[in-house]
Amino acid sequence: MTGEELKRRAAERAVSLVADGMRLGLGTGSTARHFVALLGARVREGLDVVAVPTSEATRAQAEAEGIRLTTLDETPELDLTVDGADELDDRLRLIKGGGGALLREKIVAAASRRMVVIADGSKRVAVLGRFPLPIEVVPFGLGATRRAVAAAAERAGCRGALSLRSAPDGAPFVTDGGHYILDGAFGRIEDPEALAGALATVPGVVDHGLFLGLATGAVVASEEGLAELGR
Numbered sequence: 001m002t003g004e005e006l007k008r009r010a011a012e013r014a015v016s017l018v019a020d021g022m023r024l025g026l027g028t029g030s031t032a033r034h035f036v037a038l039l040g041a042r043v044r045e046g047l048d049v050v051a052v053p054t055s056e057a058t059r060a061q062a063e064a065e066g067i068r069l070t071t072l073d074e075t076p077e078l079d080l081t082v083d084g085a086d087e088l089d090d091r092l093r094l095i096k097g098g099g100g101a102l103l104r105e106k107i108v109a110a111a112s113r114r115m116v117v118i119a120d121g122s123k124r125v126a127v128l129g130r131f132p133l134p135i136e137v138v139p140f141g142l143g144a145t146r147r148a149v150a151a152a153a154e155r156a157g158c159r160g161a162l163s164l165r166s167a168p169d170g171a172p173f174v175t176d177g178g179h180y181i182l183d184g185a186f187g188r189i190e191d192p193e194a195l196a197g198a199l200a201t202v203p204g205v206v207d208h209g210l211f212l213g214l215a216t217g218a219v220v221a222s223e224e225g226l227a228e229l230g231r
């Protein structure tokens with residue numbers, strides 16, 4: 001089975017968790033894209049849901065699929081968010097933001113009673129950190145913020161290169177919120193809570209891709225079948 005087929009499998013299972021009348025959060029990325037496409041098919045068959053997209057890309061896809069959209073101002077509490085992840089561990093701690101949407105993804109996940117991660121088996125790790133940690137920062141003061149991020153990470157036991165993410169044209173990648181992303185190649189993050197706490201103290205850091213205590217469940221598809229964690 002290809003990676004795309006595995007992602008679709010996980011998305012199919014997640015779509016079966018959606019019931020009429022639900023208020024949904026729609027994730028971002030190639031796995032979430034499968035979910036939005038499958039959800040669109042269910043909506044066209046008569047399923048009645050409203051959804052908050054976590055990026056402009058997902059908004060465009062959901063609109064094209066005919067999914068009714070809302071905002072967290074109109075609908076501040078959601079029933080279920082389904083989103084991908086760059087990594088997840090057995091305690092449902094995540095690294096997200098590979099697609100650059102971590103800020104809206106985290107706001108939407110925090111507003112949801114349930115957040116179910118969909119992923120192929122390659123995303124499951126014993127210790128977070130193989131995937132560089134995305135850290136969203138304000139463009140003003142980038143050089144100083146970068147130094148402060150490195151120092152904060154070091155206090156939490158993490159060292160490694162901090163690269164400014166680039167767009168395909170070589171310019172800095174700009175998020176939907178108008179910010180930049182530093183990718184921290186820290187390697188093993190032994191204490192994600194300590195790192196999250198340290199990063200939160202740095203002025204200029206808007207948020208980071210450690211999602212701790214947000215995911216309530218996961219559907220992970222591999223050649224061996226579907227593994228479900230949490231609820």
Ligand code: 5RP
Nearest residue numbers: 029030031084097098099101
């Ligand atoms: C975007 C994300 C994505 O969910 C994450 O990067 C996984 O993407 P994909 O499903 O394409 O592997 O956090 O900000």
